[in-house]
Amino acid sequence: MxxxxxxxxxxxxxxxxxxxxxxxxxxxxxVATSFFAQDPIDFFRLAxxxxxxxxxxxxxxxxxxxxxxxxxxxxxLLCLLIGYPFAWYTSRLSRPARVLVLVLLMIPFWTNSLxxxxxxxxxxxxxxxxxxxxxxxxxxxxxxxxxxxxxAVVLGLFYLMLPFMILPLYACLEKLDYRLVEAARDLxxxxxxxxxxxxxxxxxxxxxxGCIMVFVPTMGLFYVATLLGGARxxxxxxxxxxxxxxxxxxPLGSATSVVLILMMALMLTGYWLVLRRLAGRRxx
Amino acid sequence: xxxxxxxxxxxxxxxxxxxxxxxxxxxxxxAEFVTLLGPSGCGKTTLLRLIAGFEHPDSGRILLDGVDLxxxxxxxxxxxxxxxxxxxxxxxxxxxxxxxxxRLRRMRGEELRRQVAEALALVQMSPFADRFPGQLxxxxxxxxxxxxxxxxxxxxxxxxxxxxxxxxxxxxxxxVELKRLQRELGIAFVLVTHDQEEALSMSDRLVVMAEGxxxxxxxxxxxxxxxxxxxxxxxxxxxxxxxxxxxERLADGRLLLALGDQEMTVAGKSGLAPGQAVQLLLRxxxxxxxxxxxxGMPVFHGAIVERSYRGSTxxxxxxxxxxxxxxxxxxxxxxxxxxxxxxxxxxxVSWVRGWEVVLADEE
Numbered sequence: 001m002x003x004x005x006x007x008x009x010x011x012x013x014x015x016x017x018x019x020x021x022x023x024x025x026x027x028x029x030x031v032a033t034s035f036f037a038q039d040p041i042d043f044f045r046l047a048x049x050x051x052x053x054x055x056x057x058x059x060x061x062x063x064x065x066x067x068x069x070x071x072x073x074x075x076x077l078l079c080l081l082i083g084y085p086f087a088w089y090t091s092r093l094s095r096p097a098r099v100l101v102l103v104l105l106m107i108p109f110w111t112n113s114l115x116x117x118x119x120x121x122x123x124x125x126x127x128x129x130x131x132x133x134x135x136x137x138x139x140x141x142x143x144x145x146x147x148x149x150x151x152a153v154v155l156g157l158f159y160l161m162l163p164f165m166i167l168p169l170y171a172c173l174e175k176l177d178y179r180l181v182e183a184a185r186d187l188x189x190x191x192x193x194x195x196x197x198x199x200x201x202x203x204x205x206x207x208x209x210g211c212i213m214v215f216v217p218t219m220g221l222f223y224v225a226t227l228l229g230g231a232r233x234x235x236x237x238x239x240x241x242x243x244x245x246x247x248x249x250x251p252l253g254s255a256t257s258v259v260l261i262l263m264m265a266l267m268l269t270g271y272w273l274v275l276r277r278l279a280g281r282r283x284x
Numbered sequence: 285x286x287x288x289x290x291x292x293x294x295x296x297x298x299x300x301x302x303x304x305x306x307x308x309x310x311x312x313x314x315a316e317f318v319t320l321l322g323p324s325g326c327g328k329t330t331l332l333r334l335i336a337g338f339e340h341p342d343s344g345r346i347l348l349d350g351v352d353l354x355x356x357x358x359x360x361x362x363x364x365x366x367x368x369x370x371x372x373x374x375x376x377x378x379x380x381x382x383x384x385x386x387r388l389r390r391m392r393g394e395e396l397r398r399q400v401a402e403a404l405a406l407v408q409m410s411p412f413a414d415r416f417p418g419q420l421x422x423x424x425x426x427x428x429x430x431x432x433x434x435x436x437x438x439x440x441x442x443x444x445x446x447x448x449x450x451x452x453x454x455x456x457x458x459x460v461e462l463k464r465l466q467r468e469l470g471i472a473f474v475l476v477t478h479d480q481e482e483a484l485s486m487s488d489r490l491v492v493m494a495e496g497x498x499x500x501x502x503x504x505x506x507x508x509x510x511x512x513x514x515x516x517x518x519x520x521x522x523x524x525x526x527x528x529x530x531x532e533r534l535a536d537g538r539l540l541l542a543l544g545d546q547e548m549t550v551a552g553k554s555g556l557a558p559g560q561a562v563q564l565l566l567r568x569x570x571x572x573x574x575x576x577x578x579x580g581m582p583v584f585h586g587a588i589v590e591r592s593y594r595g596s597t598x599x600x601x602x603x604x605x606x607x608x609x610x611x612x613x614x615x616x617x618x619x620x621x622x623x624x625x626x627x628x629x630x631x632x633v634s635w636v637r638g639w640e641v642v643l644a645d646e647e
Contacts, residue, residue, distance in 0.1 A: 177369075177371070179367055179369055179371040180371050180373060180374075182336075182338055182358070182365075182367070182371070183365070183367055183371035183372075183373070184373075184384070185337075185338075185357070185358040185359045186336055186358050186359070186364055186365045186433075187359075187364065187384050187385040187388065187432065187433075187436060188359045188360075188385050188388040188389065188436060189359055189384075189388050190357075190359050193388060197384070198373060201375045202373075202374070202375055278375070281374075281375070281416040281418060281419075
């Protein structure tokens with residue numbers, strides 16, 4: 001008992017140390033950098049400045065912001081539309097079948113997502129698998145331009161992010177008391193009514209969680225936009241990458257990151273508030 | 285019984301090769317309270333799910349008012365269920381839970397509010413309309429589940445062990461409530477339970493189930509007083525058994541039984557032949573601890589090993605000299621204020637002629 005308590009404390013201390021060292025400190029450095037002035041040689045100067053945040057309000061940057069929100073929203077919506085039925089049917093499968101589906105879903109994680117993005121290029125390229133198949137089938141006469149389009153970017157984002165939508169949804173739907181579905185049907189609700197009135201509202205925590213897990217990271221997936229969308233500034237992630245690696249403007253890159261982190265924090269707070277409200281209803 | 289609302293004809297259902305419901309047939313009357321009673325795994329809940337439409341039978345038919353129910357999905361069947369776990373929708377207030385069925389039928393506004401209020405009043409839950417199910421006690425949730433199920437005015441209400449999660453006092457209260465509701469609504473109730481006391485006190489007719497079949501069907505009184513098998517007798521109420529043998533069939537048709545070294549005559553019963561082993565079944569309340577026993581009745585000698593005062597009755601356990609234990613339950617005799625026994629006191633046990641039930645010894 002005593003030794004397990006000591007182990008527990010040791011683990012807690014180690015984890016806290018790790019978090020402070022690799023989470024809190026870098027974050028503070030990032031926030032601090034965003035309030036310094038730019039310097040083309042030393043990356044930044046130790047002079048307080050709000051210049052970076054002012055720059056973020058430039059129409060050009062706002063445009064990037066708006067577009068990446070659009071991309072992320074579209075990706076999230078697609079993931080939800082495909083992921084929800086997927087998660088629902090998976091949660092209704094027999095136990096071994098469920099495990100199999102989930103393992104199949106996880107296997108791609110064993111491969112780096114950058115590698116998988118290159119794989120998508122192989123499929124979508126003008127000499128790619130898809131074009132070759134369509135040509136062979138005689139559906140098209142000349143290769144379609146699939147790569148370096150917004151569609152390709154959304155497709156890639158969708159492919160990479162789908163599991164992040166499915167897993168929280170599955171976790172939520174799997175816990176759903178199926179007797180509630182039976183009760184709804186017993187009272188006269190058909191498939192659609194049961195889905196809309198019972199299953200969907202009860203799965204909202206999973207929906208929120210899935211959307212947050214897809215939406216925010218999507219805006220940072222710069223390499224997907226680069227590899228599938230060409231070298232254009234599509235996502236906030238591209239902007240951040242460019243500021244740090246090309247423009248050598250660390251304060252601006254940091255400020256952009258801070259904005260992204262704030263968005264995430266805002267959404268998580270919303271999620272937490274919703275959960276608390278739901279919990280308050282269920283137990284007095 | 286002339287007008288049966290629900291007919292179950294030869295229903296069978298197997299799960300993974302195991303026959304859970306086996307060629308089950310039953311007619312349920314217009315405003316009848318029928319209870320399916322049996323140990324867990326006897327197929328009673330499956331039967332309810334077949335009627336509700338959550339399971340499809342392998343064979344057989346289900347008719348509601350003469351119309352075949354089997355092609356219809358659960359939502360199209362005019363039966364409603366009170367689920368064992370209540371299955372109230374946790375995200376909806378009590379009002380919206382009860383209104384669920386009506387809203388599906390596109391009822392809105394004043395009429396909706398009136399009918400929901402009526403249903404809530406019927407189960408005495410009007411003050412709780414704005415609560416969420418998580419904020420209610422078990423008994424209150426139970427009432428809401430009933431209100432939600434009856435608001436669609438089903439032809440038959442199915443109740444799947446609705447009281448099993450309640451404490452004893454609340455359970456008795458709800459038994460009376462449900463009985464009242466059934467009278468007021470005038471619809472058929474089919475109750476599934478493994479609680480024999482509940483089954484006896486509530487039902488018009490009782491179906492004792494065993495291994496997917498009807499073990500016995502009758503009024504609670506018939507089933508309690510005239511069980512047709514030892515299994516049914518054991519399942520319903522407490523019993524005392526006296527093993528014996530049919531000695532001979534008398535000229536007047538009665539049977540002469542041998543109980544150890546004693547003999548007695550009982551009314552003739554088909555299926556019993558001389559030489560056959562039988563069990564004489566007597567309920568604890570049938571036994572009498574007597575000073576002098578009736579002529580021609582067997583009497584057993586023993587000693588009191590335990591007595592417990594139960595308010596209106598006195599329960600005693602008697603160890604017979606031959607080694608078996610009996611349980612007797614006697615009402616207090618107002619003329620005899622000293623009526624009581626000491627532990628260890630010698631007694632003679634007998635019963636009133638004709639109260640015994642003779643069953644072929646199956647074991």
